[in-house]
Amino acid sequence: MSGSNSSTIFRLDASIRIEGSVTRAVADTLQATISAELGNPAVVRRDVGSVPLGGAVWADAALSRLLPAEQRTGEQRSAIELAGELADELASADTLVFAVPMYNFGVSQHFKTWYDIVSTDPRLAPGADDIAGRPAFLVTARGGGYGPGTPREGWDHATAWMQRVLVDVWGLDLETIETELTLAEVTPQMAELRDLAKQQLAASHDTARVVGRSVTHRLLTAS
Numbered sequence: 482m483s484g485s486n487s488s489t490i491f492r493l494d495a496s497i498r499i500e501g502s503v504t505r506a507v508a509d510t511l512q513a514t515i516s517a518e519l520g521n522p523a524v525v526r527r528d529v530g531s532v533p534l535g536g537a538v539w540a541d542a543a544l545s546r547l548l549p550a551e552q553r554t555g556e557q558r559s560a561i562e563l564a565g566e567l568a569d570e571l572a573s574a575d576t577l578v579f580a581v582p583m584y585n586f587g588v589s590q591h592f593k594t595w596y597d598i599v600s601t602d603p604r605l606a607p608g609a610d611d612i613a614g615r616p617a618f619l620v621t622a623r624g625g626g627y628g629p630g631t632p633r634e635g636w637d638h639a640t641a642w643m644q645r646v647l648v649d650v651w652g653l654d655l656e657t658i659e660t661e662l663t664l665a666e667v668t669p670q671m672a673e674l675r676d677l678a679k680q681q682l683a684a685s686h687d688t689a690r691v692v693g694r695s696v697t698h699r700l701l702t703a704s
């Protein structure tokens with residue numbers, strides 16, 4: 482099926498690398514599938530992995546909301562403006578793709594900073610439902626394995642938090658594509674896991690193609 486409409490994809494990347502990035506590669510497959518099916522939708526990109534947002538922006542944006550406009554500093558006004566710009570990027574899209582790896586057993590600090598800032602905009606604050614129900618994809622990757630029965634079961638403190646805010650706070654209709662063991666290829670102690678790692682990566686690309694086709698079907702039948 483292919484078609485053409487006025488769809489927009491919002492894509493966020495948080496990997497700190499370009500070359501070899503699994504989240505970027507799987508998100509590329511997903512984006513390419515959606516784009517081919519929809520006939521070149523607009524794509525709005527925010528790459529917080531390559532161009533991180535400033536760490537001080539969130540406090541300025543959050544605290545300035547408590548002040549009357551005329552009492553806000555220049556930094557606070559700029560922070561509110563940036564939050565509005567980030568919120569516009571989300572609000573303008575009908576499909577959302579978040580490509581975010583695990584770092585240090587937790588969420589990428591660049592994604593957390595982005596989330597904190599954009600959540601200061603009233604459209605994305607807890608309780609708002611401006612983007613509720615939109616189809617969204619979390620493409621994540623972890624160097625190790627965290628499944629049931631593995632030594633590090635329970636150490637993944639990234640995925641559940643991301644799902645919590647994307648699903649339960651923003652109300653997105655979220656599909657998660659997870660790839661584990663991405664460090665097997667370069668870690669001698671993980672050598673026996675390399676075949677499994679390759680299978681997992683191939684399965685993630687397959688899943689990206691399947692869910693990409695199914696979301697476009699949904700968008701085309703809704704339009």
Ligand SMILES: Cc1cc2nc3c(=O)[nH]c(=O)nc-3n(C[C@H](O)[C@H](O)[C@H](O)COP(=O)(O)O)c2cc1C
Pocket residue numbers: 496497498501502503504505582583584585586587622623624625626663664
């Ligand atoms: C600084 C740093 C910290 C990392 N911490 C973890 C970790 O705690 N647990 C883990 O399983 N993998 C960890 N990794 C591996 C990444 O999750 C893995 O390489 C993933 O594929 C990165 O996403 P990308 O391929 O899109 O760049 C870390 C990687 C880096 C660079």
